[in-house]
Amino acid sequence: MSAGVEIAGVSKRFGGVPAVDDVSLSVRPGEFLTLLGPSGCGKTTLLRLIAGFETPDAGTIHLGGDDVTDRPPYRRNANQVFQSYALFPHLTVAENIGFGLRMQRMPAALARERVAAAVALVSLGGLEQRRPNQLSGGQRQRVALARALAPQPAVLLLDEPLSALDAKLRHGMQLELKRLQRQVGTTFIFVTHDQEEALTMSDRIALVNRGRIEQLGDVQEMYHRPATAFAAEFIGQANLLPAERCGTRGEATLVRLRGGLELQLPASVWPANLAAGLVSIRPEKLHVSIIPLAGPNTFPARVTEEIFHGATDRLVVTSEAGTRLTAMVTNQSALQEPIHAGDAVWCALHDDDVVVLPA
Secondary structure, three states, rough: OOOOEEEEEEEEEEEEEEEEEEEEEEEOOOEEEEEEEOOOHHHHHHHHHOOOOOOOOOEEEEEEEEEEEOOOOHOOEEEEOOOOOOOOOOHHHHHHHHHHHHOOOOHHHHHHHHHHHHHOOOOOOOOOOOHHHHHHHHHHHHHHHHHHHHOOOOOEEOOOOOOOOOOOHHHHHHHHHHHHHHHHEEEEEEEEHHHHHHHHHOOOEEEEOOEEEEEEEEEEHHHHOOOOOOHHHHHOOOOEEEEEEEEEEEEEEEEOOOOOOOEEOOOOOOOOOOEHHHHHOOOOOOOOEEEOOOOOOOEEOOOOEEEEEEEEEEEEEEEEOOOOEEEEEEEOOOOOOOOOOOOOEEEEOOHHHHHEOOO
């Protein structure tokens, strides 16, 4: 049965330097929550505190309502999957999966049932007698998952378990992990620095920066409504430009971006009492057309750079006022006229696609 995790005011320092700084976080039972952030931000330390491999300098940790702050790892109903997999090279697949059950002194018949169920869960049937050096990277990853799930922990902790896989296999395992989590219903806490990975698998994301939770929300909220400049730039790509209020037009506010481009924004986007801030615009939200456009927040520009990305092209456009913006456009079909560097174009923005952040 899955359990929730409650972290309250937790801090951890190494040599006087804060790795985790007064973090409070609630993880719901059965949730797939991802700790996302750059290297060295404290996300792995936070996972190790939950697992019991580190002891907090301050704060408390509860698993399923029980205070486990001072309990050793083996007395917490949580298992961890490591980046290196940590399989025993001299044991078979079945023996690796059953190792934790033997440590629990589980009756042999029940242990065999659990191992068989775990093998089926991760689609390793027929490989039970192989050793790790006879397996592919993806198969070793599945063995590590099966070993962690066989004891039926309430919480599963995963520390960048897909980072050693090649891109194609990693994408496949992302979907497999999400399917597994839905099937078993265990609470997953997943650590990664890969934004795409976090968006693909998570119910919610906790964005970690310098030992603190920068923003917490579901994947749609984190992408479409970043709360800070760091969140806007780390999750996805963003045009992030300083902006200032420069007048009004009816009930709308006129805002001038760096470079001189003016936008017309309603009070729901740009608060009436805000003098200056940052504007975040996702590249795919900037519509680019070779056909003249009309309406609010449309402007002529020229394509100054074109970068091919296969299914999409990244275009850098410069408005007549001098503001540079990046747009992401779907690669045109043979029936449509493509857009190339040097072309004169029209650009359009919907005000709902503009996010205003603190300066």
